[in-house]
Amino acid sequence: MNLSVIGAGTMGNGIAHVFAQAGHDVTLVDLDHDRLGAARATIDKNLGRMVAKERITAEDQAATLDRLKAETDLVKGVANADLVVEAATENAELKARIFDQLDDAAPPTAILASNTSSISITQIAAATDRPEQVIGMHFFNPVPVMKLVEVVRGLATSDETYETVQTLAESLGKTPVEVNDAAGFVSNRVLMPMINEAIFCVQEGVATPEAVDTVMKLGMAHPMGPLTLADFIGLDVCLSIMEVLHRELGEDKYRPCPLLRKMVTAGRLGRKSGRGFYDYAA
Numbered sequence: 001m002n003l004s005v006i007g008a009g010t011m012g013n014g015i016a017h018v019f020a021q022a023g024h025d026v027t028l029v030d031l032d033h034d035r036l037g038a039a040r041a042t043i044d045k046n047l048g049r050m051v052a053k054e055r056i057t058a059e060d061q062a063a064t065l066d067r068l069k070a071e072t073d074l075v076k077g078v079a080n081a082d083l084v085v086e087a088a089t090e091n092a093e094l095k096a097r098i099f100d101q102l103d104d105a106a107p108p109t110a111i112l113a114s115n116t117s118s119i120s121i122t123q124i125a126a127a128t129d130r131p132e133q134v135i136g137m138h139f140f141n142p143v144p145v146m147k148l149v150e151v152v153r154g155l156a157t158s159d160e161t162y163e164t165v166q167t168l169a170e171s172l173g174k175t176p177v178e179v180n181d182a183a184g185f186v187s188n189r190v191l192m193p194m195i196n197e198a199i200f201c202v203q204e205g206v207a208t209p210e211a212v213d214t215v216m217k218l219g220m221a222h223p224m225g226p227l228t229l230a231d232f233i234g235l236d237v238c239l240s241i242m243e244v245l246h247r248e249l250g251e252d253k254y255r256p257c258p259l260l261r262k263m264v265t266a267g268r269l270g271r272k273s274g275r276g277f278y279d280y281a282a
């Protein structure tokens, strides 16, 4: 298939990686040329790890990179797409604008999928004239490792669109799980309030970030503590998700922790900015 991925951040590079590795031609689109270069370098590094472990050959690595194109112009980047996955910043207005552009620029038969963590697929689909071809294809971070794709049906999503995305996810070696359109879907409805509560523990002085993480790792066998995971996801993404849960579900239990908001305001976004609950300075 010809696949396009919009947004070359944390998730966009992982999605482009698994698509290209599975043999698809991929165009990665971002407004920022440097971001595209960094994404290619990350994909190359992650493929290199697999070569070092003898899971793939150096020829596979080169062939995967050959299938990957970079583009700063969205119109050119989706002109031949069979399916587009949007993985731009978690912001409802931005996504509506992008889907409006995609609807004009992508072939009429193309499926338009969003990797959104929490925003309504029905609302995103309403920005297009093809809501039956709009769907949530929600990958997990790090994409090359995590086995789940949460496939989110909007109100108008057709069975044909669902089946194409389900088959594509399976062809990547992932397990698709069908969910309906509701704020945060299943994954972030359950995960994000836990992370938010962990941040309240730090804010209220119940324990240090290290202690909170150790409790959840050793006591609950989580691979990463919730604050390490929040830094890994991006604190700006966590805040956006909590805001959607709070606004859409309307209950106090979903209010974003003030410390989370303060850290985002201060530019402490986690790993991607070099500092969050922990310091990642080289």
Ligand SMILES: CC(=O)CC(=O)SCCNC(=O)CCNC(=O)[C@H](O)C(C)(C)COP(=O)(O)OP(=O)(O)OC[C@H]1O[C@@H](n2cnc3c(N)ncnc32)[C@H](O)[C@@H]1OP(=O)(O)O
Residues within 6 Å of the ligand: 046, 049, 053, 116, 117, 139, 140, 141, 142, 143, 144, 145, 146, 187, 188, 191, 223, 224, 229, 233, 237
């Ligand atoms: C916000 C949303 O909408 C949805 C989300 O994505 S929520 C976030 C979901 N993700 C999680 O919960 C991740 C939780 N953490 C983990 O599962 C693990 O800590 C981890 C897989 C990230 C790292 O595992 P680890 O055992 O600590 O490290 P490590 O041994 O170095 O890595 C394990 C494997 O992952 C690979 N890996 C680690 N980080 C990677 C990355 N960023 N990209 C690609 N591969 C990576 C390693 O190469 C290694 O591969 P093999 O098993 O094939 O050898």
Ligand SMILES: NC(=O)C1=CN([C@@H]2O[C@H](COP(=O)(O)OP(=O)(O)OC[C@H]3O[C@@H](n4cnc5c(N)ncnc54)[C@H](OP(=O)(O)O)[C@@H]3O)[C@@H](O)[C@H]2O)C=CC1
Residues within 6 Å of the ligand: 006, 007, 008, 009, 010, 011, 012, 029, 030, 031, 032, 035, 086, 087, 088, 089, 090, 091, 094, 098, 115, 116, 117, 118, 138, 139, 140, 141, 232, 233, 234, 237, 272
């Ligand atoms: N982080 C995570 O763990 C997960 C995130 N998600 C979801 O994936 C999506 C992306 O998140 P993530 O990768 O973390 O975010 P990042 O902030 O890492 O990356 C977003 C990228 O999109 C770019 N972008 C913004 N506007 C446009 C546009 N109009 N056209 C093309 N590119 C654009 C940004 O560029 P610039 O910085 O220049 O604005 C940036 O490079 C979000 O919807 C998020 O909720 C889903 C699962 C997990």
